[in-house]
C-alpha cells in the first residue's frame with residue numbers, strides 16, 4: 001500500500017508510517033513518526049529546531065475488520081530556545097490529552113447515534129464507557145445549543161418553493177426566516193398559512209421581543225403573523241416586491257399604449273424597451289423618443305415620472 005494511501009486512510013497527513021505488526025489475533029499495531037523541520041513553542045510562539053529527547057506514545061484508531069488498531073507514534077520533545085520550556089510536538093488529527101485519534105472519536109459519535117444503547121458501543125469498540133459518554137454528551141450539548149438560539153434584531157420573512165408535490169404537481173412552499181444581522185438563514189418551516197405558522201417550531205424560539213425590524217413581502221398572512229408574534233416590531237416591505245408590482249402594472253399599460261396604430265409592428269418595435277432603461281443610460285435621441293412615446297398615454301407618463309422619482313430616491 002502506498003504511503004499516501006495509508007495517510008488518507010488514517011487522516012493523519014503529517015505522519016510517516018514505517019511498520020505494521022500483529023500483536024495478537026485481534027490487535028494490529030502501526031508504527032509512525034512525524035518529520036517536520038521545526039516546531040512552534042506553545043508558550044511563546046517561537047520556532048525551534050532544538051530536539052530535547054523522544055518518547056513513544058500509543059493511540060487508538062478505528063477498528064479494521066473488528067481488529068483493534070493502535071498507532072505507536074514516535075514523538076519528539078523540543079526545547080524552546082527562547083523561554084527554555086520543553087514541549088511535545090503536536091500531531092494534527094490527535095487531540096491533546098486524548099489516547100485516541102479524532103477519527104476514532106468521530107466513529108464513537110456515529111456508533112452512539114445509531115446503536116440501540118451506549119453499552120453496546122463500549123463492547124463493540126472496546127473502549128471505556130467514560131469516553132463514550134463524554135463524546136456523546138458533548139455532541140448532544142452542541143445540538144441543544146443549536147436549538148436554543150434567540151431571535152436577532154432584524155429578520156426577513158419570505159416564502160420559497162423547494163419541491164413540487166408528486167401527487168398534485170402543485171408547488172410546495174416553505175417559509176424562510178432570514179437573519180439579516182448575520183446574513184444567514186435562521187429558521188425554515190414547511191408551512192405558510194397563519195394557523196400553521198402559529199403552531200410551527202419557529203414560535204418556540206426564545207426572545208421574540210428582540211426583533212425590532214421585520215422585512216416581508218406584501219402578504220397579509222405574514223403581516224398578521226408578524227403583528228401577533230413579534231410585539232415590538234416595525235414592518236418594512238421588501239423593495240424587490242414593491243418594484244415587482246410596479247413593473248407588472250407598468251408593463252400592462254405599455255402593452256396597451258403600443259397597440260396605437262402609430263406604432264408599426266408593436267412586438268418588434270425597439271421603442272417598446274425604452275421605458276425600462278434607466279434615465280442616466282438613455283442617449284439624447286432615445287430620451288426624445290421616450291418623451292414622444294409618453295404623449296400617447298397619460299397613465300404611462302404618470303408611471304414613468306413616478307419611476308424617475310423612485311430612482312432619484314433610491315440613489
Ligand SMILES: [Zn+2]
Pocket residue numbers: 041042043044045046080081082083084085
Ligand atoms: Zn518558548
